[in-house]
Amino acid sequence: MPTQVVPAQPLTNAFSGFTQFWEDVKAVVQPYWYPTEPGERAFSDVIRAWGMLILLILLIIALVGTTVFNSFINRYLLDIIIKEKDLSKFFDALLLYGIALALVTLLVGFSKFLRKQIALDWYQWLNNRILSKYLSSRAYYKINFKSDIDNPDQHLSQEIEPIASNALSFSATFLEKVLEMTAFLIILWSISQQVAVILVAYTVIGNLIAVYLTQELNKINQEELESKADYSYCLTHVRTHAESIAFFRGEKQESNIIVRRFSHLIKNAKRKINWERNKDIFNRGYQAVIQIFPFIVFGPLDIKGEMDFGEISQAALACNLFATALAELINEFGTSGRFSSYVERLSEFSDALDEVTKQPENVSTIKTIEENHLAFENVTLQTPNYEQVIVEDLSLSVQAGEGLLIVGPSGRGKSSLLRAIAGLWNAGTGRLVRPPLEEVLFLPQRPYIILGTLREQLLYPNTNRQITDVELKAVLQQVNLQNLLSRVDGFDTEVPWENILSIGEQQRLAFARLLVTHPSFTILDEATSALDLKNEGSLYQQLQETKTTFISVGHRESLFDYHQWVLELSQDSSWQLMTVQDYRTQNASITKPPTNAQIKTDDSSQDKSLNQAEINTVEGFSHKEMNALTYYSISTIRSKASKGESITTKDSFTYRYDKDPKMLKWVRV
Known part of the structure; x- marks a missing residue:
């Protein structure tokens, strides 16, 4: 029977995992430190970053050199005190020792400052780069249709800064501690080759154990990020939908959801505590063995008079500093697991942004032409995943100054047509003629309330427009919000508008934007659904007076009074266009x-x-x-x-x- 060879799958998986991690690191690091694409970074910025990095490396080398120098000064001082007993030499050596210690202090301070400054610059650039990708080509909207990317806001707010700070901390610490370990190992070799060899062997074994302990911590750190993100999201969800939860009296159900996610967070935290306990015990035990090791080896030699006390003290100090450097290095390897988690999640997020903004291949899309009117020419609109036809072979033209009302059963794609006009959805065939989007104002059912002042609310999206307070007051009067100023301290007060304004007031505020901006085309998606008929009629009459071309989606019969045409969408993707009459x-x-019913009337x-x-x-x-x-x-x-x-x-x-x-x-x- 032939022997079956079983491939080393875990080794293969580990190698592929490391390869993927290295690719993720390159994707994050290379554009900042070694940009290859034109326009990625200004050459002066790259030179400045490298200059600061080289200066940091020189400071670390100087710090290690001064620390090693201090070990010899310390040895010299002890020899003077014990053997020579020369007061003049003692004060000279003490002065030199003090200067060296002061230099170490300055080098530590400046190296940490420079490390943080480089990390801050890198974080700022990396954040701006990802944020630019997030806000370009409507990626922030399209990413919501990608189910495997969760909590994009957390990716931006919490997971970019640690990449830069952890990378600089790990790199600088790694360089510093490796140099220290090498220098003190050389000192030990000059004192006793046997001790140096034993110490190296002990170091190799200790690192292997440390790697094993950190592997599970890396997995736990990844789960911790995800569980914290889920817990944070459910709390944000409650705040966003507080009124709806209050209406449904859903506190118990929401509490169950929050407690379940928090319990998962606590369970993960307990696992992390247990593994960190094991790692801390190992680190401390590792240092303890190295600290006692020189006394076991060199103590008898001093007693026998075969070695000076200063030399023994230097050897003990070298072992101690070697152990400390190694412990810090192991600790950095432990935190590198969190770094790898951040890098992996950011890389996935960045790739997803690139994917959703990339033009799909071998699929049909609606061709968009920018002209000064609005028309659908044999447009068949589908959902973004091409799984459902919303409307088939639509052809119509909206004349200047006219109003078109789109009606039909719920879920039949009325709002989807508006998305097509806005360029959010383009899956399908045909040709869409529309004006430039700068000339179109969209008023959704739930108005978008920005984080800003009342003036910025009214001027959005063109918040740089110059308009007097008197004109703004007149606009508020037109939309029946004249009492709004009595609730805030003027137009330049920033308050949580979504909390103090009802939905009806928010819809009137959105109409005020329309009266301020005077767009050529207006799209209204049930923009008056929360208003009474009197307010709705007043707003639509003012809309007609602006002579704007507008398209509305709605169910109210009262809307027919303000439109000339009706587009009815049916369940079978068909449509019909007719006058309101x-x-x-x-x-x-x-x-x-x-006809056979008995109708009696006089x-x-x-x-x-x-x-x-x-x-x-x-x-x-x-x-x-x-x-x-x-x-x-x-x-x-x-x-x-x-x-x-x-x-x-x-x-x-x-x-x-x-x-x-x-x-x-x-x-x-």
């Missing part, structure tokens, strides 16, 4: 009682009105109604309408499509 007539005819004008509705229903049909009367699909019926072709229904009547803007119906030939 025709839409009302169609709905009235659809909802009228059956008002002859009502009978006349009902008959007129019946006549209109017979004389003109929508695409959807023609679909029910024929064997053709909606798309085929729309195609024949656009080409001017006639259709014969199941009852053998022939119809043609009347393209008159006041008609837009199939009429019998």
